[in-house]
Amino acid sequence: MITIELNGKQQTVPPGSAVTDLLSIIGSDGKSVAIVVNDEIIRPDKRSAHRLLEGDRVEILIFAGGG
Amino acid sequence: MNFLQLGSYTFSSRLILGTGKFSSATVMLEAIRASGAQLVTVALRRFNRDQPADDLFSPLRAVPGITLMPNTSGASTAAEAVRAANIARELSGSPFIKVEIHPNPQHLMPDPIETFEACRILAKEGFLVMPYIAADPVLAKRLEEVGCASVMPLGSAIGSGQGLATVEMLNIIIRESNIPVIVDAGLRSPSEAALAMEMGCGAVLVNSAVAVSDNPPAMAEAFAEAVSAGRKAFKAGLMSKSSLAIATSPLSAFLGAKV
Numbered sequence: 001m002i003t004i005e006l007n008g009k010q011q012t013v014p015p016g017s018a019v020t021d022l023l024s025i026i027g028s029d030g031k032s033v034a035i036v037v038n039d040e041i042i043r044p045d046k047r048s049a050h051r052l053l054e055g056d057r058v059e060i061l062i063f064a065g066g067g
Numbered sequence: 068m069n070f071l072q073l074g075s076y077t078f079s080s081r082l083i084l085g086t087g088k089f090s091s092a093t094v095m096l097e098a099i100r101a102s103g104a105q106l107v108t109v110a111l112r113r114f115n116r117d118q119p120a121d122d123l124f125s126p127l128r129a130v131p132g133i134t135l136m137p138n139t140s141g142a143s144t145a146a147e148a149v150r151a152a153n154i155a156r157e158l159s160g161s162p163f164i165k166v167e168i169h170p171n172p173q174h175l176m177p178d179p180i181e182t183f184e185a186c187r188i189l190a191k192e193g194f195l196v197m198p199y200i201a202a203d204p205v206l207a208k209r210l211e212e213v214g215c216a217s218v219m220p221l222g223s224a225i226g227s228g229q230g231l232a233t234v235e236m237l238n239i240i241i242r243e244s245n246i247p248v249i250v251d252a253g254l255r256s257p258s259e260a261a262l263a264m265e266m267g268c269g270a271v272l273v274n275s276a277v278a279v280s281d282n283p284p285a286m287a288e289a290f291a292e293a294v295s296a297g298r299k300a301f302k303a304g305l306m307s308k309s310s311l312a313i314a315t316s317p318l319s320a321f322l323g324a325k326v
Contacts, residue, residue, distance in 0.1 A: 007113040007114065027116045032124040033114050034157055034158035061113060062123075062124060063110070063111060064122070065087040065088065066109055067085030
């Protein structure tokens, strides 16, 4: 397993996991989220090809209520 | 028809609704529908698998005729706001961004320096920039000059319900502005929204006053009617104030008058 940082916390994923695999692990369908890996926005059409590496900083974001 | 023009977008509703503090997404959606609002704000937050109801994007996407205006709340610097704006645009597909940079949670007053810098950058990147600011006429004009689509001066502190505390400064901003002036924050009652529109505001943004009321959908509808009434009054041309009385009935030819 490799360790990444997901939303500020440590998360282990199998080596070679794609961003789409990470979405499955955390229970997101990916439709309503933005994904940023090391400050790079990963668009939906690139998520299955983008492989995660040890130490990657990942942010998965939603739209929540706000004024 | 009398439309609110923001960039290439036109809106028939001049009430912008915030989506925070509602008891549920269902109540929020009812309030949006009742208000006729076409522009709603949202915040960008981390996904939390234990709180799936936090995600409002899915329910909002189901409402026809809604354009999202993400805000940058949580950002303390221009760099953070710019980063949030780019992520928000990629997720929403909307060019609107409410630049909201308030580092102090006690008063939530916007940082004018970081806000100006963020707006300068985001306007160049093609966003429709909607800056949340104190009611500062000089800052408002400088933001217009760097290409903001509107300015959003506060009525009073976010969520405080203190109303249009900044009315005199708002008058100056409205007089000087060539872009829509949208009062945002602190409104409590529809009459305050009507007053803002009578003064010449292009729109008002309301969140707490609707979300925290006893009946958010009914309150949302009341705000919509007030905004509409205030705008109609502004276009109809309010009479001037006088320090003396000016009679409405004739002051002569009374019944029984001595001639």
